[in-house]
Amino acid sequence: MIETVLGPIEAAGVGRVNMHQHLLSDASALCRPGVEPTPADERVTAANLGFLRWNALALADNLRLDDPELAAAELRRAAGAVDLVVEDTSVGLGPDHPALPGIARAAGVHVAVAYGFYVTPTLPGWARDLDEDAVHTHLLGALVDRVPGTGYRAALLGIMGTTGEVPAVERARLRGAAAAAAQTGACVSVRLDGGARAGTAVVAEMVAAGLPADRILLTNADEYLDAAYWHDLLDAGVTLEMCFGTELQHAGRMRNPSDPQRLDFFESFLAARPDGRWVLGGSVWMKAQLRRYGGEGYDHLTTRILPELLRRGVDPRRLEAMVTSEPLRLLDR
Incomplete structure (x- = not known):
């Protein structure tokens, strides 16, 4: 069974899965000054898109996905091509977890939730104060x-955030998450710092806490296109x-590769x-990535990326494994 915001569903009935999206979020804690003067109008507008392509973290409005109706309308574009996000x-x-069932109903797409703790500077005080045992108890409750x-x-735990070589407090959170997932057959997703090479140590820490390595998902691996590391x-x-789909930059802070x-x-x-x-x-985690604001939207994976991979000669069976059988293996508890 796969846990969704509208209740558990049989994995056998699910087709394509988009394994990473954000429907409602507030990443404004990551807001940083840009290298250009801030526009007078600090909202995301067509006039500001050029600024945001190079100063993506400079406008707090860009870092907030805060409109459930817009989220449903944008997600609806992927309905039919994707069964679950x-x-x-x-x-x-x-x-904004309470608003997600309404979005799933309105969009006609199954939504499964990952629940976890991001990097320490973003966390509210109550989450920062949890020790390893408390993290374990809290995350087990969500499962x-x-x-x-x-x-x-x-449906799973994550995204668990890490920085640099993964300080002790982050390792404790990872162990707590690993133990909770191991008890329930869930998987844990972890975002590695793209500027470090601590991934194998992270995996070893979680395996030592009882979670099989094949229940660990390392998200956003496109942020470190390093063949030896992969x-x-x-x-x-x-x-x-x-x-x-994330191609926006922020000088000195965030540098994404292009989709090509x-x-x-x-x-x-x-x-x-x-x-x-x-x-x-x-x-998708910024307004400028939504179709309404000139971005690729939630259907980018199926509209453009999968057809392009097929055009390049990737075996269709491998692609189906990436968007169906492997996601379902990770999500089915």
């Missing part, structure tokens, strides 16, 4: 009882997540690693 907004990034403030359970991570037994760069790397790596396990996602 995973809503990955961690504590610390302003999740077996309900996500706080809702009537549904989490080989090491896959050798550790995990699944890697490749996301497409992602596609070139991924195509080459797939040929070199036929035994690897991947899932695919979109990771």
Whole structure:
């Protein structure tokens, strides 16, 4: 069974899965000054899109997905091509879990929730104060009882945030999450710091806490297009997540590859690693990524990326594994 915001569903009835999206979130804690003067109108508008492509974190409005009706309308564009999306907004990034059932109903798309703790600077005080045992208890409750403030359970734990070489407080949170997931058959998604190479140590820490490596999903692997590192991570037994559609930059803080760069790397790596396990996602987390504001939207994966991978000669069976069988293996508890 897969836990969704409208209740559990049979995994066998689910087709394509987009493994990483954000429907309602508030990442304004990540807001930073840009390298250009801030526009007089600090909202996301057509006139500000050029500014945001190079100063993506400079406008707090860009970092808030705060309109349930707009979220439903945008997600509805993916209905039919995608059966289920995973809503990955961690504590610390302003999740609005109670509003998600209404969005799922209005869009006609199953929504499953990942529940976890993002990086320390973003966390509210109550979450920062949890020790390893308290993290374990809290996350276990989201899996077996309900996500706080809702009537549904989490499908998986995550995204657990890490920074640099992963300080002790983050390692404790990872161990707490790993133990909770191991008790329930759930998986845990973890975002590695793209500037560090601590992934194998993270996996070892979680495996030591009782979670099999094949229940660990490393999100946003497109942020570190490093073939040797990818080989090491896959050798550790995990699944890697490749996301497409985030191309905005913030000088000195955030530098994303373009989708053509992602596609070139991924195509080459797939040929070199036929035994690897991947899932695919979109990771829309800024207003400028929504179609209303000129972005690619929640249907980018199925409208553009999957057809392009097919055009490049990727085996359709491998692609179906990435968007169906592997996501369902991770989500089915």
